[in-house]
Amino acid sequence: MPVGYSIYVERPSYVHRRIDPRTKLAALGATFVFALAFNHPLPLALLMVAVLAIGRWATIPWRKMAPFLIGGTWFLVLGVMVWPLYVKGGPVLLTPFGIEYTLDGVLFGVAMGLRVALMVIAAGVWMMTTSPQRLTEGLLRLGLPHKAGIAMTAAIRFVPLLNAERVTIQEARQARALDLQRGNPFSRAVRSIAIIGPLFIRAIDVAQSLALAMDARGFGARDGRSSIVVLTFSRTDRVIVFVLLATCIAAVVGRLLGFGTITKDYL
Amino acid sequence: MTSNGQRPDVAIDVDAITFRYEPKSPDVLHGVSLQIHHGEFVAMIGQNGAGKTTLAKTFNGLLKPTTGTVLAGGTDTRTASVGQLARSVGYVYQNPDHQIFAQRVRAEVAFGPNNLKLSEAEVAERVQEALELVDLADHADEFAFSLGRGQRQKLAVASVLAMRPPTLVVDEPTTGLDQKGAKGILDLLTRWNTHGRTIIVITHDMTLVAERVPRTVVVGGGRIIADGPTREVLSNQELLAEAFLRPPQVTRVAQRLARYGVASDALTVPELHAELSRVLRGAV
Secondary structure (H helix, E strand, O other): OOOOOOOOOOOOOHHHHOOOHHHHHHHHHHHHHHHHHOOOHHHHHHHHHHHHHHHHHOOOOHHHHHHHHHHHHHHHHHHHHHHHHOOOOOOEEEOHHHOOEEHHHHHHHHHHHHHHHHHHHHHHHHHHHOOHHHHHHHHHHOOOOHHHHHHHHHHHHHHHHHHHHHHHHHHHHHOOOOOOOOOOHHHHHHHHHOOHHHHHHHHHHHHHHHHHHHHHOOOOOOOOOOOOOOOOOOHHHHHHHHHHHHHHHHHHHHHHHOOOOOOOOOO | OOOOOOOOOEEEEEEEEEEOOOOOOOOOEEEEEEEEEOOOEEEEEOOOOOOHHHHHHHHOOOOOOOEEEEEEOOEEHHHOOHHHHOOOEEEEOOOHHHOOOOOEHHHHHHHHHHHOOOOHHHHHHHHHHHHHHOOOHHHOOOEHHHOOHHHHHHHHHHHHHOOOOOEEEEEOOOOOOOHHHHHHHHHHHHHHHHOOOEEEEEEOOHHHHHHHOOEEEEEEOOEEEEEEEHHHHHOOHHHHHHOOOOOOHHHHHHHHOHHHOOOOOOOOHHHHHHHHHHHHHHHO
């Protein structure tokens, strides 16, 4: 069972090594602001290209980005299917089952799909280019208490660990003739709930051993701690954060003036 | 012989299997073939990472071989779900906490039989029988997770025994148990074996193997290094060294004393005692 560390992809790229995690966090925040500021597909599509370009610049292989791209595509499909039911305007493109799909509706659907996909993919690229240690250290420098920082790193560490536990518990139950494929989705869901009990017990077990092991190594003996990860907030970081802030303000102002929108009825 | 060439007396028939976890990852098992007959009691030994558990998990279809075939009770494991194969091969996990999930002991043991869609009366009978076999009948209404480590291990075994699988795979049943707990589990497996059931036990415990198990399979580096009567396998130093294993202590003592005429394949304390008595009487 592979037990790894989050989805972080170790690469010697500029994005990984030289840009401060705080700057990257700001960039993620800015992407969210941009994504929510516009509801026209064009600026969102451009932003998507930019996010993917950063991912490629950081030499993240397409293969690693694929799950996020596939997820994004689903949001796109869903947006195009659902939003035209609510947003009408412009020429009618097609009328399946007597429902009018208008150009504006479809464009808005594409925009909404892109919006969610953008946030998901941006968060993915962010996590793949920022190691959990550097991220935690960045947050600590921003004022996060040490214990919360440890809790965060531990939580990231726990995800693959608990997933491995989940698979094992599931297998053990299958080995006792539990047929997970049988029945309707509801009864399948009910059957899989039973896994929560042992999973929690295992999680508490693991967490307790971890806490003991850390206490035994003197965690919390002093308030302040030094870190093996040294962060430097460079001039480039300052420039990036400044540019991000300026463009965020510009985007919000632009939105208020009506740029980059299809309709003013929705965000 | 049945139509697929399976002999009816073979419980597990592994034919030249290889296995890898991911399509591009290296093979974990390299061309393993193994036949285990009904009613046998077999130990699989080998160092950590040798492939014992991987091999054992192919027996009940938890892992499907990458190439080659595994027949469990005559069924090709690739054609059946783990749930279906559970009728013929029971699998007890190394860590009972991976297996136990019901609140009460009784409910835990009933889970498997219930999945087999047995009648209520039949389930109750099997639960009672299984709990008696493992000496947990008095604890039937207790909380499963409040039992001690040894009792939880027994509960894990009981919950599989209640399904009455003709073949039982037990992964590291004595790890983390004291001598009494380990002996309890072994007595139980031995009893189950005398009922005509097939038992495959994965273990590191050489003493246990030497005293109880007639046939030993040594797994190393994803291959079967040795397979034969326990006495032959465990007294073969070169072979065990290849698998980074050591014979039981008693056997090592016997081997050191071989030049005084002590038979070097003594596996248990009574055997060595008898040997030494014989040699010493001869010397007097």
